[in-house]
Amino acid sequence: MSKINLLIVDDKQENIIALEALLNRNDINIITTTSPNDALRICWEKEIAIALVDVQMPEMNGFELVEILKNNSRTQDILVIFVTAISTEPKYAIKGLTAGAVDYLYKPLDPYITSAKVDSFIQLVKTQIEIKTKNLQLEKIQADLIKAKEEAEQGKRAKENFMANMSHEIRTPINGIIGLVHLLKRGALSEEQNEIVNLLDVSSTSLLGVINDILDLSKIEAGKYSINFAETDIKDLATKAANLLNIKAIEKNIALKLLIDERVPQFIMADSLRLNQIFMNLLSNAVKFTNEGEVxxxxxxxEEKINNAFLKFSIIDTGIGISQENIETIFHSFEQVENVHTRVYGGTGLGLSIVKKLAELKGGELDVKSELGKGSTFSFSKWYNVIEKEEKIKVNKASEQLAPLNGLKVLVAEDNSINVFLIVKILNDWKVQTTVVTNGAAALEALEKENFDLVLMDTYMPVMNGLEAIKKIRNGHIPGKEKTPIISFSAGVLDHDKENAKEVGADDIIGKPFKIDVLHEKISALTKR
Structure with a gap:
């Protein structure tokens, strides 16, 4: 810490010399003057911490000098000690303290008392300086934290916008591919053509799965992933997951066995979608890394309690296994165990990372045990609420052909030519009349000229996006068309994409890729067909 400036103001030089000798020390810088006016200048120009001021002086007495100092914001914090030879009566002390002094020294000066008092005030000044320094540091840290928080929030918003745009830009063409494959499958194909279409179907679905993994991970990290509990047939959910992966197991000539404890309840409260994600990821990994034996x-x-059950789901394989030092690595995003066995299997390295995060979000625990060359066991356990009821009898009905929507007029606002072809083909099959535009502004023009029973509006389009167009329609931009039913098409999967569409006035939202029967159901509901 630098030296503290101490000012001595006394009209007699001998008093100044005596005080200087008494107060001479390494941590203070003594400045002296015999003139009160000169003292004001010094206090203004230099950072004076403590001032020893004589009360009786010819030009200006000590009380007047201190009053001027205390009325100036630049000098008001100086600690003033009066040095006086006048009476020690209380009225003089009160007058000095009222003027702004912090203490009195009486002449003749006692060297010990003088030194002790000045020393205590020097310590006080040092503490004040330290507090000011700390406050400045804290203010800087606070400013840095606020700036970092703003940058982080800005980065988070940029990431979310990027994810929404990427989701739309990638999922839109995949939606087109999956839709076209669906249309091709309905036609008469040779055996070779059918094989090509099936491979195209598998490839596009696989690509969609990779993209969904990336988006899921981003949503979890952004805190946008919600868990929704509902009545779930756990036995049916596990059976369906095992049946789906059994196809791959048969292709690899390995066995996939499903073992359900007979005491396991039929119905529980769970997020079936997220639970199915965990099952599918773990089963898919087990089948992928097992070349012989079984899964x-x-x-x-x-454990059981009243209306509660502690369930454990285990996927056990006889695959390549994982070494102990690599077990933690497998849960890191985009990372896989680096050895000659696993490089050939490919993948994004996202599956287990998502499973772990989903398990934690659901309030469960994911455990792994593995031995290199002998296999692995991944298990997930959690308490669930049990629903006591008779098992529902399931009747599998053949899917009925979707009913035509004769005479329905639909405006399609979509800028992707493949999606336009796909949607128009589906709607025409339902005997729907379609009008196609490629942006929101053109949709407004078309709606102004004609009446439509429903509008299918893509979210992201050039010139004017779908959200802007919906908002204008709902705000009366085209009189009489404010209540036209609108379904928003979006390839975005973030929660705020759906919220934004609902906020501007969309009656319903359908994602890309979409299921044809879901589209039919939504159109039928909104047009009361």
């Missing part, structure tokens, strides 16, 4: 999917009950 066992085990569902068991470990």
């Amino acid at each position: 066992v999917f085990k569902v068991e009950i470990l």
Whole structure:
């Protein structure tokens, strides 16, 4: 810490010399003057911390000098000690303290008392300086934290916007590919053509799965992933997951066994979508990394309480296994165990990262045990609320052909030519009359000229996007058309994409890629067909 400036103001030089000798020390810088006016200049120009001021002086007495100092914001914090030879009566002390002094020294000066008092005030000044320094540091840290928080929030918003745009830009063409494959499958194909179309179907679905993994991970990290509990047939959910992966197991000539403890309840409260994601990821990995032997999917009950069950789901394989030092690595995003066995299997390295995060979000626990060359066991356990009811009898009905929507007039606002072809083909099959535009502004023009029973509006389009167009329609931009039913098409999967569409006035939202029966159901509901 630098030296503290101490000012001595006394009209007699001998008093100044005596005080200087008494107060001479390394941590203070003594400045002296015999003139009160000169003292004001010094206090203004230099950072004076403590001032020893004589009360009786010819030009200006000490009380007047201190009053001027205390009325100036630049000098008001100086600690003033009066040095006086006048009476020690209380009225003089009160007058000095009222003027702004902090203490009195009486002449003749006692060297010990003088030194002790000045020393205590020097310590006080040092503490004040330290507090000011700390406050400045804290203010800087606070400013840096606020700036970092703003940058982080800006980065988060930029990331979310990027994810929404990327989701739309990538999922839109994939939607087109999957839709076209669906249309091709309905036609008469040779055996070779059918094989090509099936490969195209598998490839496009696989690509969609990779994109969904990336988007899911981004949503989890952004805190946008919600868990929704509902009545779930857990036995049926596990059976369907095992049946789906059994196809791949048969292709690899390995067995996939499902073992469900008979004590496991039929119905529980769970997020079936997220639970299915965990099952599918773990089963898919087990089948992928097992070349001989078997994969066992085990569902068991470990503990029971009133209306509660502690369930454990285990996927056990006889695959390549994982070494102990690599077990933690497998849960890192975009990372895989680097060895000669696993490089050939490919993948994004996202599956297990998502499973772990989903397990934690659901309030469960993911455990892994593995031995290199002998296999792995991944297990997930959690308490679930049990729903006591008779098992529902399921009747599998053949899917009925979707009913035509004769005479329905639909405006399609979509800028992707493949999606336009796909949507128009589907709607025409339902006997729907379609008008196609490629942006929101053109949709407004078309709606102004004609009456439509419904509008299918893509979210992201050039010139004017779908959200702007919906908002204008709902705000009466085209009189009489404010209540036209609108379904918003979006390839975005972030929650705020759906919220934004609902906020501007969309009656319903359908994602890309979409299921044809879902589109039919939504159109039928909104047009009361």
